[in-house]
Amino acid sequence: MSPSPGAKANLAEDVLAGDRWALARLLSQIxxxxxxxxxxxxxxxxxxxxxxxxxxxxxxxxxxxTLVGRLAQAFRSITxxxxxxxxxxxxxxxxxxxxxxxxxxxxxxxxxxxLAGDPGVFIRSMASRGALGGLSRTTGDVVEALDGAGFDxxxxxxxxxxxxxxxxxxxxxxxxxxxxxxLGDDVxxxxxxxxxxxxxxxxxxxxxPGADSTLRALRMSVELGYPRMARAxxxxxxxxxxxxxxxxxxxxxxxxVVDAIRGHREYLERSGEGTRRERRRxxxxxxxxxxxxxxxxxxxxxxxxxxxxxxxxxxxxxQTPRQAADRLLVGMPR
Amino acid sequence: MSPSPGAKANLAEDVLAGDRWALARLLSQIxxxxxxxxxxxxxxxxxxxxxxxxxxxxxxxxxxxTLVGRLAQAFRSITxxxxxxxxxxxxxxxxxxxxxxxxxxxxxxxxxxxLAGDPGVFIRSMASRGALGGLSRTTGDVVEALDGAGFDxxxxxxxxxxxxxxxxxxxxxxxxxxxxxxLGDDVxxxxxxxxxxxxxxxxxxxxxPGADSTLRALRMSVELGYPRMARAxxxxxxxxxxxxxxxxxxxxxxxxVVDAIRGHREYLERSGEGTRRERRRxxxxxxxxxxxxxxxxxxxxxxxxxxxxxxxxxxxxxQTPRQAADRLLVGMPR
Numbered sequence: 001m002s003p004s005p006g007a008k009a010n011l012a013e014d015v016l017a018g019d020r021w022a023l024a025r026l027l028s029q030i031x032x033x034x035x036x037x038x039x040x041x042x043x044x045x046x047x048x049x050x051x052x053x054x055x056x057x058x059x060x061x062x063x064x065x066t067l068v069g070r071l072a073q074a075f076r077s078i079t080x081x082x083x084x085x086x087x088x089x090x091x092x093x094x095x096x097x098x099x100x101x102x103x104x105x106x107x108x109x110x111x112x113x114x115l116a117g118d119p120g121v122f123i124r125s126m127a128s129r130g131a132l133g134g135l136s137r138t139t140g141d142v143v144e145a146l147d148g149a150g151f152d153x154x155x156x157x158x159x160x161x162x163x164x165x166x167x168x169x170x171x172x173x174x175x176x177x178x179x180x181x182x183l184g185d186d187v188x189x190x191x192x193x194x195x196x197x198x199x200x201x202x203x204x205x206x207x208x209p210g211a212d213s214t215l216r217a218l219r220m221s222v223e224l225g226y227p228r229m230a231r232a233x234x235x236x237x238x239x240x241x242x243x244x245x246x247x248x249x250x251x252x253x254x255x256x257v258v259d260a261i262r263g264h265r266e267y268l269e270r271s272g273e274g275t276r277r278e279r280r281r282x283x284x285x286x287x288x289x290x291x292x293x294x295x296x297x298x299x300x301x302x303x304x305x306x307x308x309x310x311x312x313x314x315x316x317x318x319q320t321p322r323q324a325a326d327r328l329l330v331g332m333p334r
Numbered sequence: 335m336s337p338s339p340g341a342k343a344n345l346a347e348d349v350l351a352g353d354r355w356a357l358a359r360l361l362s363q364i365x366x367x368x369x370x371x372x373x374x375x376x377x378x379x380x381x382x383x384x385x386x387x388x389x390x391x392x393x394x395x396x397x398x399x400t401l402v403g404r405l406a407q408a409f410r411s412i413t414x415x416x417x418x419x420x421x422x423x424x425x426x427x428x429x430x431x432x433x434x435x436x437x438x439x440x441x442x443x444x445x446x447x448x449l450a451g452d453p454g455v456f457i458r459s460m461a462s463r464g465a466l467g468g469l470s471r472t473t474g475d476v477v478e479a480l481d482g483a484g485f486d487x488x489x490x491x492x493x494x495x496x497x498x499x500x501x502x503x504x505x506x507x508x509x510x511x512x513x514x515x516x517l518g519d520d521v522x523x524x525x526x527x528x529x530x531x532x533x534x535x536x537x538x539x540x541x542x543p544g545a546d547s548t549l550r551a552l553r554m555s556v557e558l559g560y561p562r563m564a565r566a567x568x569x570x571x572x573x574x575x576x577x578x579x580x581x582x583x584x585x586x587x588x589x590x591v592v593d594a595i596r597g598h599r600e601y602l603e604r605s606g607e608g609t610r611r612e613r614r615r616x617x618x619x620x621x622x623x624x625x626x627x628x629x630x631x632x633x634x635x636x637x638x639x640x641x642x643x644x645x646x647x648x649x650x651x652x653q654t655p656r657q658a659a660d661r662l663l664v665g666m667p668r
Contacts (some may be wrong), residue, residue, distance in 0.1 A: 006417060038654075038656060041654055041656075042654055046651045046652070046653045178506075279649055281640075283645045283653035285648070286645055286648060286658045286659055289659035289660075290632060291625055291628070293660070294628040294632060294663075295621075295625045297663075307617075307621075310620060311613065314616045315612065317379055320372075320376055321623050322623045324620045325626075325627055328620075329631075
């Protein structure tokens, strides 16, 4: 028995009225792929587009979660002009090793309990869904729902140098890449893979040996990547990613990161780049949904056993996977 | 002007005759998405299916490339019974920080020149293609071509904890996950993300402090993940991933890894698991090709401006991306 349409509309209405229990329930429906989840999202979607979406990514062991906690605290202490209450913060953790997931916590990180007790902070972990495949779609919907629910700031934490995580981070308006000293060749990987997605670079764990050389290496990478841009910046038009140093555990350097984040948002608005990014992101979302629907259609149209027979011919190497796909599509409605 | 069909057939024939220049050219055609590349792959495909495909993955900075180099050397010193020449080795590096890519080398890794001068070793880097999106398909085709070209062992090196890299590693028959001491929370991330894909776990850089505790943590993870399997193993039916320690730079522990790899291959053959894995892999390949072709069809069928108009309505939040996709497909041939 699914709830009546009235009950569903009420769930989204409750979310818009600030009901956190209703929000948690709606997010679970979205994660489970329920029709109710999509209907709730449709109801919230027109209210969205106002949150500042901030992606925080980087290799494991760099202290991202601690930094996210500190950033949340910092935003909670900001009350914009003309408002009576401070900024509200939603946290989405797509990091299986994040303490936000409730998993085992190694070391002496910031106590997330402090944040959990704050009604202006909502924390959602995406780790329980297991494999990362398809996670970027679900995460996008969850972030969209939190945006529609009215949070001012959304902190999206992902781990690693993989494409799925970078995709999630790219869906943010401002992407922070976190490094730590002493991860050896990491800077190499960062340069090749993530640097182009970074709006702000942070070297956390500034107290560890090698922090200065990591900072220098990243600054050099940025200079190498943005030689013409650095010149254009002098004319005010281009964002060159700042490289900052923090010791998130003690809260040191965090306010500079907040300043950089707010500066980046101003840049996005001033330059029109924010609108362009949002348009690109939504177009990619539409195209991904199209691909999904087409695949679902196809599997409902292929006669029983056709796919299996085609795969059997691939296994015996009578045809390549691409030949099999071509042949399966011959005779399908075009 | 594209070459005549005769010329194309000759390229694949030259590859089968052991011409390395022809192989390099064919791989470039495959990477570029050329029709010639697919035709060459079709010619090589029936000859494939005999190589042992070994995936090597793990976080940056763990010394994967050095281990890959050592494994290649070790396999080159093995001459199976009934053969006059040692095993041949193909290396595919999908790691942007790998020295195989010819990029900057940090630290004092093994000299890859030694391998490059060996005619029984063929090295291919996939890093020059930039972003990882779509890379797993191209990598799959490159590995398939090397298999058809007759290499006995294929070492596929990927970096990171991301889904794309895990997908590539999973395409291998035996997957080695490499760790190093002192990466802090890495073991957490490994547990959650990659452990299930690992057939063999290696703690490299055994000389670094913390090696023993990393080894213990991984062994504990394996025991937690395979409690029933460990019992079943006593009856001979199940593979429990061994956790090994190496110091690849000095070659220490490498022969134990080679033994584990060969033991895993025997297990795959004995248990029938190898056939099941290969079937699953090829079915996923066929399905991925189908999705690609369907998307290409759609974009050729949508009237000009339809997609843009739909995206515009998403940008102004009049519809969600999924609603846009649904509406674009209404009226399309089913």
